[in-house]
Amino acid sequence: MTSTYSNGFNVSIDLSGERFRVAYRLVGSKEEAQQKAREICVEQTIEFPDDLVTGGDIREHILGRIESFQPAEPVESPEPAEPGSAPAWEVVISYAIEITGFELTQLVNVIFGNFSLKTGVRVERLELPESLLKPFMGPRYGIKGLRELLGVPERPLLCSALKPMGLSVKDLADLAYLFALGGVDMIKDDHGLADQPFAPFYERVERCAEAVAKANRETNGRCLYIPHITAPTDRIFAKALFAREKGAGGLMVAPGLVGLDTMRSLADEPRIRLPIISHPAFQGSFVTSRDSGVSHHVIFGQLPRLAGADATIYPNYGGRFSFTRADCLSIVHGATVSMGHLKPIFSAPGGGMSLERIPEMIETYGKDVIFLIGGALHKMGPDLVENCHRYIEILCRQ
């Protein structure tokens, strides 16, 4: 087939005919929403005056295609919808899989590159066929693999964090040793630990990994030390390889700071092969509006999973952040919903969690969850090892 447009090009494109789908939520009158849906089809693909593309392959196949349009489900929100507030619509738009070039960067670009600059439109969910997912390795471990690594087949996992920022390497390593003696499953750097002069990365990672290994020998445990390796692009691979070599048991990466595909590259790298924990730093702005941006489901569920994360950290509801229970459950859904060959991954709620909430959390999340307990483990009393033991005991009893 050929496509002509007014400047005289004839276009014939060889495509498989396979398409992927993106559900968008649009706010406004039916006419406004329909107009916006048509704009998405153009803006996210050819970004060219519609009337100059008269027909043929570009019009038929490259342009986005509206697959369905219907009233949207109401969003569960802490504030009730104002009377007379604008109605919302869900449009599903499909795109040829080839326009992504089978690269994560361009896939995200097609989904919401330019349209992120518009208000009143939110990416709700992605439906990606196996033909598009095939080149993506996805999570190396997933829920099952991480459980095997830890030797914990069933109970919820416990992860603590090394902090506060400002401690020396020796102090952080001592802290790691105590947590590991206490039997937590994973110890991560706080996301504020980078490569500061008072706790330089290389020294910190080596000493903390040693401390955890020592405790593991003493307890016959399998605790994983997970350094935060968010770092400049030209240093991040060297840092990740160093961490692997010195005995780190996983890597924490913030895709909002280093780029989603940098996380993917680290997850895929055959010389690293460590579990990847995704941290939400600097990604909150995607979800602070209910009517614009990207859904919790996609930004903290589907996308990190596609980028190879084995667990996704997010702020728990009822803590010091403003996510609702429904938001959190939609992340769990994104982390586990069927996505071709991609393994389901752990949700890791954190941010002001406490001992008392464990039964409620398990009722909400089930057992395939990582509890991130930071400050609360310190607040339970002066004996950190004892505090960790108590926590693990409670988790075993659930």
Added chain:
Amino acid sequence: MTSTYSNGFNVSIDLSGERFRVAYRLVGSKEEAQQKAREICVEQTIEFPDDLVTGGDIREHILGRIESFQPAEPVESPEPAEPGSAPAWEVVISYAIEITGFELTQLVNVIFGNFSLKTGVRVERLELPESLLKPFMGPRYGIKGLRELLGVPERPLLCSALKPMGLSVKDLADLAYLFALGGVDMIKDDHGLADQPFAPFYERVERCAEAVAKANRETNGRCLYIPHITAPTDRIFAKALFAREKGAGGLMVAPGLVGLDTMRSLADEPRIRLPIISHPAFQGSFVTSRDSGVSHHVIFGQLPRLAGADATIYPNYGGRFSFTRADCLSIVHGATVSMGHLKPIFSAPGGGMSLERIPEMIETYGKDVIFLIGGALHKMGPDLVENCHRYIEILCRQ
């Protein structure tokens, strides 16, 4: 000085005493905003129960410090503020420069990592002392350098885009040849061009660079071909080096897709040394709310400049996007405001620009601006070369 907290660590930290400042806009009652300001100081640094850090260096120096707190200037918005809407406040918080580790990734993390997950708080502007900026090269060319490269000392610059997506390499190269013959200053790939099977990256870049070089020989011109090199992290440097080798005159990068620091790495790379054009794809969600996220000034002005961009693309007001004139001017301000040794950079408004708006645009932006004209150059008539000539002529007359 030492800091003690309840688990028995004693901390003494060697810091320069130099601090950088971040202005945040907070929405809510005065008491709510003051509470939120205190939370920012903790959350963005130690992320630890405040009452467990009893004094000393962590409390005095690592924690964020409130420098000022006052009613915020009203935001210029298309909709008038609703009567009875919550008041807004501006708080300036300072942080020790050392907690950034002098890395862009961690700097952004300190500015808004976790707090991006909260509503009702927006990053307004950054005040970074030279002691922090020193390790950052910033824009290699800036306004002056790019003008020298192009041999255009004064008039506004004209940049067009290769599109629509779906054209073959041959068609895109033909288009590039015509634009260059027409005398445009820069020709960029449309941001939708990645590495698709119908126009593969390596072939496209080589052919388009050749086409522009050919036209330059014929016109004795200096038109720059600027390929879009947003790509997976493990391929992006190879692509950028290839582009440089084949004669590309600059690189377009979308930091929202590859990560801000990946752009910085490309800008700094001594084997590349090309002007960098920043594209706003997937960054819109930072600015779709007036009350949350990051200001236009910071996200499209100060941050890309800090990351080495020589020009920053953004949607012009009055086009098909919803930025206001004030939003656009705040970007220009971020692109040119004094930031230590960092060179001022070009603003590059685009998105539905037309010939008729040039005088108004120049009144708004002055002459240090790059006009991005895509579809409109095609719409002016069938003879692209003639259309470009007309445009340049008009720019020369301003």
